[in-house]
Amino acid sequence: MRVTIESLGAKGDGIAQGARGQHYLPFTLPGEVVETEADESLVGHDFTLVEASPERRDAACPHFGDCGGCDLQHASDDLYHDFKRGLVVRALEREGIEAAVAPLVTCRPRSRRRVTLTAAKAGNRVVLGYNAARTNRVVAIETCPIAHPAIERALPFLRRLSSLLIDRKRPLKLAVTVTGAGLDVAVSDAALLSEKLRQPAVTMALEAGIARLSLGSEIIVKARPPLVDFSGIAVELPPGAFLQAVEGTEDAMADLVMGHLSGGKRVADLFSGCGTFSLRLSRRVAVHAVESDAAALAAQDRAHRAASGLKPLSTERRDLFRRPIPAKEMKGFDGVLFDPPRAGAEGVSRELAASAVKRVAAVSCNPVTLARDLKILLAGGYRLVSVTPLDQFLWSRHVEAVALLERG
Incomplete structure (x- = not known):
């Protein structure tokens, strides 16, 4: 079967229209003509490249195409960056959200720690x-x-x-x-x-x-x-603890969050982990850090006590999926940050939508659940200030995003 690739799908694979519907072909690019055989799922794993795209590049890794870690080493930087930003744009559009999405904040090869x-x-x-x-x-x-x-x-x-x-x-x-x-x-x-x-x-x-x-x-x-090091504050990680994959991307996310939330007196950091954002924020404002992992909370508490010149940091162990903080208990916060796993923060967003919190920073590794949560917040009276996509899983289909919101 000979087909022409029309676009890239959410997983980074090429999409072509065939007799039985859309066919998905990994490691192809828009505009390319390929010959392939697709299985019953309409996914083609092997293909012959008949006509290559001018955006095709040689892969940086000899394992590319066999190893499942990277999806898009064969794409030019411009095409790859547009694809990553487009994941966020399309997720917002599907929820009916109109927003100016910033250019992708990129990351370098050999930077994943x-x-x-x-x-x-x-x-x-x-x-x-x-x-x-x-x-x-x-x-x-x-x-x-x-x-x-x-x-x-x-x-x-x-x-x-x-x-x-x-x-x-x-x-x-x-x-x-x-x-x-x-x-x-x-x-x-x-x-x-x-x-x-x-x-x-x-x-x-x-x-x-x-x-x-x-x-x-x-x-x-x-x-x-x-x-x-979280901006000059040293944290000893618990074994196997979560850490943002690329230090430069973490710094870029933190700059966005700090600029939005550090003007108040007290903020809440929900899904705080080991203190990626809460410790940085405590340089300027009092912080209440909420997390379900006791070891992560203990790590950031020790780091806070060992540092000097910081504002107060309180911690709370809480399963925010099962027990989001009620809206009435958020009245003491000028701002709230949440950085959940891929499932998003639907319960937290519903409580925030019913609260009087003035500023919200939403950090996400999943554009689909982020868009769902933003829709809830917008319906509750917030407005989007900015949406910034960031890369830290280089050449993959995964993208981070930081959305900043305020009331009124």
């Missing part, structure tokens, strides 16, 4: 890498142009560690984070760590210069505290 790798048994050897697209097969990687160089340099050590700790019945997960003290490695789904394995794991980590190695919530060895 947090990755999750998978190790799996393949016969008598262990392969370490990322899952192939749409499968559970692990693609062994030798290089990764999105990852921080410190992570790429550690790949040989991580393979050896995986071979030591892997459970023979299931894949191993390794969350690897670049910190100011070195790499923090948090392993999950490992075999039970016997005394016979513990000392080799400790020795291996120390010889590789790893700051901390943990297995689940248990710290196996900590050579140095794995500290990250």
